[in-house]
Amino acid sequence: MARYGAWAEAGATHFAVRAPLADAVWLCLFEGQAEVRIAMVRDGDHGGDDWRVSLPGNRAGARYAYRVNGTWDPRNGRWFDPAKLLVDPYAVELDRRFVQDPRLALYGADTGAIVPRAIVPGEMPPVAPLPPCFAPGGLIYEVNVRGFTLLHPDVPQAQRGTVAALAHPAIIAHLKKLGVGAVELMPIVAWLDERHLPPLGLRNFWGYNPVAMMALDPGLCPGGVAELRDTVAALRAEGIGVILDLVFNHSGESDVLGGVLSLRGLDNAAYAHAPAGALINDTGCGNTLDFAYAPVRELTLAALRHFVGTCGVDGFRFDLAPVLARGPGFDPAAPIFAEIAADPVLADRVMIAEPWDIGPGGYQLGRFPAGWLEWNDAFRDDVRRFWKGEGGLGALATRLAGSADVFGEQQCRSVNFLAAHDGFTLADMVAYAHRHNHANGEGNRDGHGENHSWNCGVEGPSDSPEVNARRGADMRALLGTLFASTGTIMLTAGDEFGRTQQGNNNAYCQDSAIGWVDWAARDEALEDYVAELSARRRSGDFAQFPRDGCWLRRDGAAMTAADWEAPGAGYVAHVSHDPDRRQEWRIDRDNRRAEIF
Template sequence: MLSHGLPFPLGATAERAGVNFALAAPNATGVELCLFDDSGRQETRRLALPACTDGVWHGRLADAQPGSVYGYRVHGPWAPHEGHRFNPAKVLLDPYAREIVGRYDGSDLYLGHVPGRPADCDPRDNAAVALKARVAPPPPPPQRTATAAARPRIAAGERVLYELHVRGQTRRHPEVPAELQGSYAGLAEPAVLDHLQRLGVTTLSLMPVQHRADEERLLHMGLSNYWGYTTIGWFAPEVRYWSGRPGTTPASEFRALADAVHARGMELVIDVVYNHSAETDELGPTLSLRGIDNALYYHLRPDDRAHYENWTGCGNCLNFAEPRVLQLAMDSLRHWVTELGVDGFRFDLAPVLARRAGGDFEPRAPFLAAIAQDPVLSRTLLIAEPWDIGPGGYQLGAFPPGWLEWNDRYRDTQRGFWLRQGREGAVGLGEFAHRFTASSGEFAHGGRAPTASVNFITAHDGFTLRDLVSYEERHNAANGEDNRDGSSRNLSRNGGVEGETDDPAVRAGRAGLQRTLLAVLLLSQGTPMLLAGDEIGHTQQGNNNAYCQDNELTWLDWTQADLALSDFVTRVLALRSEAAPLRSTRWWPATPADDSPALRWLTPEGSAMTPPDWSRSDRLALALLFDAPRTSASGARWLVLLNAGPQAVSFSLPPGRWEGRLTSDAGAHVHTRALAATEILAPATLWLAKMEPEAALDAALANAPSVIPGATLG
């Protein structure tokens, strides 16, 4: 029998006296706890939770234990136009489930309504197929084992993000055992982490790893939501990425991955989806929140509460104005940090989490305020995807201090500057300079640092880097949407041939563009983010929306890796680590004092940039001088030369003995050499040069009367 138990903590909590069950459903009239056999197919007992405290239904079952499989039947009115969709014929997943049994298959048995009649309640019982939870054992003591690594502390200016997919990273990796390929354990393999550590990556950013339910449409096509942005279990690691090794669980294997990453001195960030759930719109399945308390968990349209606000484009939005929804997210985030070892989060469609009723974005919304004061979460790495399709959806730069944000304007500017000159999407020197120096217009306020800008040129959503310089049109027929899905504005360039080619000139041009774009990304001010596979030349054959392609199109092919390109990335990141001014965590002053470090913008002739120079469209070339204090021998000077135009450009270097350290037109195997007073840069090329402190001081003293005026940034 069930005793009253406690209304906290929410979820199923294993105790000495059994298991305490607690579910927040304030609009429900009753809740039944349903117990199942180990497979989750056969319902063995159904017990009414005996107590309800402040909207939380609860009870303690003395003979339950870790490993017990359970779900809920929640009673209440079926009144869709009032926002209520209670249907006790449907077994519901506990949103606090630590481990999930079963998989949604897209059948109409999961619908709360009669198929084709959304106003009518479906009486069919779905207990045999419904998603259930398995009671987790109590968490281990706070101290980890002696082999567990301490969490790394990566300085903001040293952070280099690497966005990857757990399955895609290792599914075709020849040095990962076949039984571990595509799993958390596979990602933890030494050969995989060796590569990332050798590159200079500091922070792994995993695409969604919380338990998901694929869309009905994809399932009927034999596809799945490979990217994983259809979460239904916010505490449970996705079981599809578990190796299934005896003696492990999805949670324990994920924790072992986190420990392996930490042992390398790297951080682990996960992409999380709290803005919507896999239950989609009013025609979607009833899996969990919809049947538990639809009016509590979701933003409903005020004119007709049978319909959902859809600021996500995915059919629904969780309502973070409700304390219980906020609690669900906060409890889940803390679980991933304290129990599973995560160091930070990238929040998908983050403005939704800060929208009030009616849709207005609020920088001081409850969710953002709760994160800021939380003793655990406030110390994690917080990254926002700062857009959705809600009112005023684009919020780049609007998140509070302490947050980083994906900067798609950086992406579009670099593509437009290097790939689109003379065509739609082209940008000039001023916009390039603004984005290269961390987009001060968006981020230089409220105490935010340049590192708040997460710079990227490619991400999971869009072309890979190789495809960006190989295709001008999307090629998404495999997605089953008649090539209508995915962005049609890619700002790409194919070099005169669409797709793969054997033409050596085209191939050489594409290779050079990839090196230049990678060099620009990794040497810009801000926090750089690499897309997994870009460093080895991964192609998706022109598919710029491969969200449903869990196959060799998206799995990285390590046997065909472009090792020269990988070596080039390693070299650039080593130079970034060496060149402190290029990863500054402070904003450069527009008019620097003579005795302070400065960033100076120069024409190819070596003079300070003037307004007419910034406005020129006939020559897309300039130099950036990261100047050490004029009277100091303690800091090196660094010089970035770049030419995005179609013609070679001659550069007059500032006085002194400059040492060439990188040229993107020459690949990774660049021998350091002394530069001449005048150098010629080929089209679409970036160079990096260094003047050692002694030489810098000699040059400064010899040229003291000549002051290079600073230019206003962006």
């Protein structure tokens, strides 16, 4: 397999990039603001698709990019413009963040002053090949690195908002208090703001719009690969794994009106196109990476190997994961799954799918390979609907016992969650019946319209002790249900102490008080309750919801079929028959309680 990127070896520094249809490719080296262009040579040993050049000496730390010449014919998939500085798709570090600018999409407008340069990596021995620290069935803690650490009073100011902050003793102590098995980091690779955000004075806060798929964002990870590697090691030393949320479904180059920053200017075939040539948009982001195209899979596998072999991460969560298996339709036997399973670096890692996209047949919950975990939105929705008073006990019991209707009787692959980055926070779920996304600048039309949420009689903040007591009870009932469920469970950072986004259920552009975790406003009693639930789960009290036993009504009689389906049914008890772990689990919707005895 051909090697791409930049690397120093045997007294020389080598550069290789894929640009099959280009007429000429230049390596651009930078010293200060000076740019030196060096013609690259087409490599005939790999079908003529690759361009390479080797320079004498070890140039680790040098800044570089590419320029390409060829036909400019976007309607036929050719976007070659030598005025565009192009980021190496295999870059692992950049010297600056991406910025949105009209020049990125304007033919002939030079972008040398605004596009990041890649950094030639120095020698870094691989990490010891340790098995994953996290095991399915544990607690995943979803973290927006900047939002989670920016306001933490114990983290030094210079570290706040960075990956390094996660290794601070105060952060680790909080994670251990909650019994976190792995942190799942929302995207930390370099991304580009969507075009509509800068005119609104907003910026992308979540990172789900990458351009360089394995290059760490200099704002979140200013220490580069070493910073991520050291943080992973610090967390692993405390028994906490690291899962990276990665976006391989699209790139920030967007639709035909978007910029030329990397793949588009090198090998536009990386994007899926309809027979007539139009970009396929199964992601809602303007383009879709084509996983039927072997170079896209090779780039993806290289990124995964880098994060495991160089940084030591435990696994990955794949955003809009059906795209990985499209060619163009979803195929549960798609090549990428076999390639990951056969890779000695990746085969034992934790793989988590977000099992939906917006393309045809895009909802694929339960259809990913054995061994893959999947975000289970059926759990989220059925548990919310039950506690809202709209769902029956039958659906709730199915979700508690591992969603066999989705995953069958195989080992449970469900990732159960109540809330995630996308949607209401846990506290907002019981305080807002409707979204309040006015700060996003889209007329409150963005984000999910149906959230199965409620407000306990008052929309938003309330001074009523009765309303706030009801909301507290509702959150505890929801959390008790989550921690008692069979499968892996996930909690979004801050939900354990009642964080709010002021009713915004799509805070992707809120790098503001709306999106930041307010540590000063913690509900410490709720936090302690979550820690207690987690401790009981880890102790084995209810690590897996028992399938044996009997379900009883409030009067002690066995449940009937009508009881299971009635939305108004308010009480059920499950009594285990296991003599070694006798337990009773009670759901009392009327009194807003979910308890284990």
